[in-house]
Amino acid sequence: MTLRDLIERKRDGGHITAEEWRDFTRDLAAGALADYQVSALLMAIYFRGLDDDETVALMEGMLHSGRTLDLRHLTVGRVDKHSTGGVGDKVSLILAPLVAACGVAVPMMSGRGLGHTGGTLDKLESIPGFDTRLTLERAAAQVERLGCALIGQTGEIAPADKRLYAMRDATGTVEAIPLIAASIMSKKLAESLTGLVLDVKTGAGAFLPELDDSLRLAATMIGLGARHDCPVVALLTNMDSPLGEACGNANEVEESIATLKNGGPTDLRELTLRLGAEMLVLGRAAPSAAVARGLLEGALASGAALERFREIVAAQGGDPRVCDAPAAVLPQPPVREPWTAPRDGVVLRIEPRTVGRGITAMGGGRSTMEERIDPSVGFRITTRPGDRVKRGEVLATIEARDAASAAAGRAALDAAITIGDSAPPPIPLVSHRVSASGVELLG
Ligand code: URA
Numbered sequence: 001m002t003l004r005d006l007i008e009r010k011r012d013g014g015h016i017t018a019e020e021w022r023d024f025t026r027d028l029a030a031g032a033l034a035d036y037q038v039s040a041l042l043m044a045i046y047f048r049g050l051d052d053d054e055t056v057a058l059m060e061g062m063l064h065s066g067r068t069l070d071l072r073h074l075t076v077g078r079v080d081k082h083s084t085g086g087v088g089d090k091v092s093l094i095l096a097p098l099v100a101a102c103g104v105a106v107p108m109m110s111g112r113g114l115g116h117t118g119g120t121l122d123k124l125e126s127i128p129g130f131d132t133r134l135t136l137e138r139a140a141a142q143v144e145r146l147g148c149a150l151i152g153q154t155g156e157i158a159p160a161d162k163r164l165y166a167m168r169d170a171t172g173t174v175e176a177i178p179l180i181a182a183s184i185m186s187k188k189l190a191e192s193l194t195g196l197v198l199d200v201k202t203g204a205g206a207f208l209p210e211l212d213d214s215l216r217l218a219a220t221m222i223g224l225g226a227r228h229d230c231p232v233v234a235l236l237t238n239m240d241s242p243l244g245e246a247c248g249n250a251n252e253v254e255e256s257i258a259t260l261k262n263g264g265p266t267d268l269r270e271l272t273l274r275l276g277a278e279m280l281v282l283g284r285a286a287p288s289a290a291v292a293r294g295l296l297e298g299a300l301a302s303g304a305a306l307e308r309f310r311e312i313v314a315a316q317g318g319d320p321r322v323c324d325a326p327a328a329v330l331p332q333p334p335v336r337e338p339w340t341a342p343r344d345g346v347v348l349r350i351e352p353r354t355v356g357r358g359i360t361a362m363g364g365g366r367s368t369m370e371e372r373i374d375p376s377v378g379f380r381i382t383t384r385p386g387d388r389v390k391r392g393e394v395l396a397t398i399e400a401r402d403a404a405s406a407a408a409g410r411a412a413l414d415a416a417i418t419i420g421d422s423a424p425p426p427i428p429l430v431s432h433r434v435s436a437s438g439v440e441l442l443g
Contacts, residue, residue, distance in 0.1 A: 003037045010044035018057035025061030025160040042173040050178035062186035065160035069136050069191045077283025078105045083199040084207045085117035087352040088242035092120045093256035094272045097308035100147030101299045104283030107143050107191040108150050113365050116356030121152045126250040126375030130318035158186040181220035189228050195282030196232045203240035205352025218434040233278045236432040241350040244268035248364050248378015250330040257326050260306040331376040333399035335406045341389040345419040358412020362405040386423050
């Protein structure tokens, strides 16, 4: 069977067998397939979709195209969290050390920012010296010792996914639910997890803004996890406005440290606790979400979570003094300018995509995987939808590298923040919980 046959079959709505997917992913990882044919197959999948068996076979082919982080000898639960990506979403930086401090191993594999969304690896690398490119052996040893490693997808893990993802990015075929689910799960299952918590963003700034798509993605990933004894729980969470105040890279590290010191913005802390509670229950460190929440709050209040973060930073080559004096260690923006309310009224919207694109325009994000970013730039948006504000009141700070970058940031905030006359209806931070037992609507 040639790749041309598979393209034609999928184009016409046919089924590709498990054996054919296995051969495809093997050849893809080996670099033996022509990009133009893989691209054509991707576009056929985008329009025709994959059935459940095809999704499983593609995911398994990508999983087995590389090595795995073998942690099966650990006696504690091994749970990771995956977010579909947002603006100001620095939850992983807080959650990983916090959950590890509560006794669940967190082999956390994260990504880089692309488009309007930020990436955990970029944020971590704003800490001088921090190395996210650990070998699998070093990552495993660190998880054994500290309960956590914060790493990126190396060429060793799911290399077929790495190639396919790059091609999807270049061909406008990222937003296909079976491809997204297979891609994420091939990497997560390579961490030999006993549980996975998904943070599926919904709303204006989400990768998949429609609720039905979010529910379908959650259900597909739950199904893939179930085939590998990895229970998956998904929380659908609000990305209609940025999470927390800091949006950028270094400033998000600073806000994460403030949260690990038992402070931080309320929405960021609350979402971290909700996701963390699911992780502790899946990792069998707590019998219920209520007990788990108590453990997490205790680890924030006692300083145990911050100490774990300090140990992880030091183990990965970063400067641990960032925990004591973040502003002295992290790169700082040369220019800081206030953004003030243009009129009296109520904040209606803080449009996350516009904020995220503003960070990219200032030099703090990337439009292609090859671009370098400036970690010092971004925004601190101290207002929230629903706040009553006065003309001239400072609602945000633009953190820029020069006057041109500040002007780009100002234009983005002018477009992103809308002030009107009456308060918008409140949107719940967590709207749904999805597990193998079904969908729960939350308040
Ligand atoms: N993240 C991934 O790893 N893969 C996708 O397809 C989308 C987001």
